[in-house]
Amino acid sequence: MHLRLGQVPTIVVSSPAIAKEMLKEHDPSFADRPESIALKILWYNYLDIAFSPYGNYWRQMRKICIVELLSAKMVRAFASIRNDEVSRLVKSIQMSNYNAAGDQAINLTVRIFSMTSSITCRAAFGKVSKDNELLLELLEEGRQRAGGFEIADLYPTSKIVNALSWSKWKLAMMRRKLDVILDGIIDEHKVNLGKGKGNGEFGNEDLIDLEFPIHYDNIKGVLFDMFSAGTDTSSTLIDWTMAELMRNPRVMAKAQAEKLKYLKNVIKEALRLHPPVPILPRASRKECVINGYTIPSKVKVLVNNWAMQRDPKYWTNPESFEPKRFEIDSKDFIGSDFEFLPFGAGRRMCPGMTFGLAKDLDMIESPGITALRKDNLFVVPTRLH
Numbered sequence: 548m549h550l551r552l553g554q555v556p557t558i559v560v561s562s563p564a565i566a567k568e569m570l571k572e573h574d575p576s577f578a579d580r581p582e583s584i585a586l587k588i589l590w591y592n593y594l595d596i597a598f599s600p601y602g603n604y605w606r607q608m609r610k611i612c613i614v615e616l617l618s619a620k621m622v623r624a625f626a627s628i629r630n631d632e633v634s635r636l637v638k639s640i641q642m643s644n645y646n647a648a649g650d651q652a653i654n655l656t657v658r659i660f661s662m663t664s665s666i667t668c669r670a671a672f673g674k675v676s677k678d679n680e681l682l683l684e685l686l687e688e689g690r691q692r693a694g695g696f697e698i699a700d701l702y703p704t705s706k707i708v709n710a711l712s713w714s715k716w717k718l719a720m721m722r723r724k725l726d727v728i729l730d731g732i733i734d735e736h737k738v739n740l741g742k743g744k745g746n747g748e749f750g751n752e753d754l755i756d757l758e759f760p761i762h763y764d765n766i767k768g769v770l771f772d773m774f775s776a777g778t779d780t781s782s783t784l785i786d787w788t789m790a791e792l793m794r795n796p797r798v799m800a801k802a803q804a805e806k807l808k809y810l811k812n813v814i815k816e817a818l819r820l821h822p823p824v825p826i827l828p829r830a831s832r833k834e835c836v837i838n839g840y841t842i843p844s845k846v847k848v849l850v851n852n853w854a855m856q857r858d859p860k861y862w863t864n865p866e867s868f869e870p871k872r873f874e875i876d877s878k879d880f881i882g883s884d885f886e887f888l889p890f891g892a893g894r895r896m897c898p899g900m901t902f903g904l905a906k907d908l909d910m911i912e913s914p915g916i917t918a919l920r921k922d923n924l925f926v927v928p929t930r931l932h
């Protein structure tokens with residue numbers, strides 16, 4: 548489907564066959580990201596990984612993050628951080644139950660968010676930032692503004708719109724606050740390194756300690772990237788999984804009885820019905836013919852996972868939460884079944900899949916929560932034994 552959003556030509560893809568053509572056969576041609584003023588200002592002029600234009604800089608930064616943070620080896624090494632944060636969460640839930648008068652509900656959504664942000668910070672920065680709350684607020688507002696629907700995004704060539712953009716001013720203020728936090732984290736690391744100490748939780752080097760010739764803004768872009776990509780996605784997935792388990796007590800009972808194998812299918816099903824990144828944001832890098840249509844260079848491309856993952860052409864009872872479908876259906880989310888792309892596909896596929904899923908499995912495995920749902924996920928905790 549071709550849309551024109553303001554001045555911006557946009558292609559929306561809701562068919563697995565076309566997604567495959569773009570993300571597999573013509574992968575390099577669709578390996579850019581769309582631009583937006585929020586991304587430009589808050590993600591350091593695209594010096595991060597997720598929104599950086601395709602090319603050598605992106606390739607190098609992505610490689611460094613995989614080796615230092617996101618590889619299977621590193622994810623295994625961070626198990627103690629995950630265990631610690633999950634037991635903290637479980638303990639805090641137990642405490643709130645005992646302290647509350649009667650069966651008072653707790654806001655699980657907020658607690659899950661705080662847990663995933665702590666895991667990400669401890670793994671990436673060596674500890675939880677003292678400004679974590681502010682960082683989360685900036686992330687939340689940044690995320691809302693990054694979708695490309697600000698007036699200045701829709702009319703990028705209009706000098707008047709750009710000059711009068713209140714959003715730009717607001718984003719610049721947010722960036723100033725972000726700079727103070729991230730500069731503080733980097734400076735602290737420098738001081739420790741000067742004393743011959745690594746900054747990782749285990750006295751090792753972490754992502755910020757690496758010595759490669761890059762500027763502060765490069766490090767800050769990547770740090771905010773890891774924080775934003777690593778926090779929102781995993782917590783949204785856990786939140787939805789919990790909500791579905793509560794709405795489906797039989798699935799919950801089976802998950803508690805059968806443990807890991809079935810749990811993996813529960814998470815797969817949550818990723819299908821509630822993909823944390825419902826649309827893959829891409830941009831074309833050169834003119835290309837797809838399914839007989841000429842797609843010009845620099846066009847915004849939105850691959851609509853959400854629609855494909857609920858399309859009755861590819862899924863039986865698509866609106867129902869049925870993890871058992873994956874006992875028969877071998878579809879997986881590793882980027883080769885194009886009706887199921889919760890982590891994307893091709894060279895810009897999510898590099899944090901192992902890191903994110905480890906958090907989710909650790910968390911979902913912790914027992915003992917039954918509940919009711921309202922706005923955020925409010926639950927009444929009960930002990931299982």
Ligand code: HEM
Nearest residue numbers: 597776777780781824827889890891892895896897899903
């Ligand atoms: C359940 C958890 C997660 C989901 C569902 C998810 C999903 C996605 C999706 C759909 C994309 C876009 C892929 C594409 O365009 O083809 C992406 C990109 C990315 N994700 Fe994740 N993600 C998750 C967790 C994480 C974590 C934990 C991290 C890091 C700590 C991370 C880091 C990134 C980065 C850096 C990119 C940009 C890659 C690039 O442009 O080269 N993600 N993610």
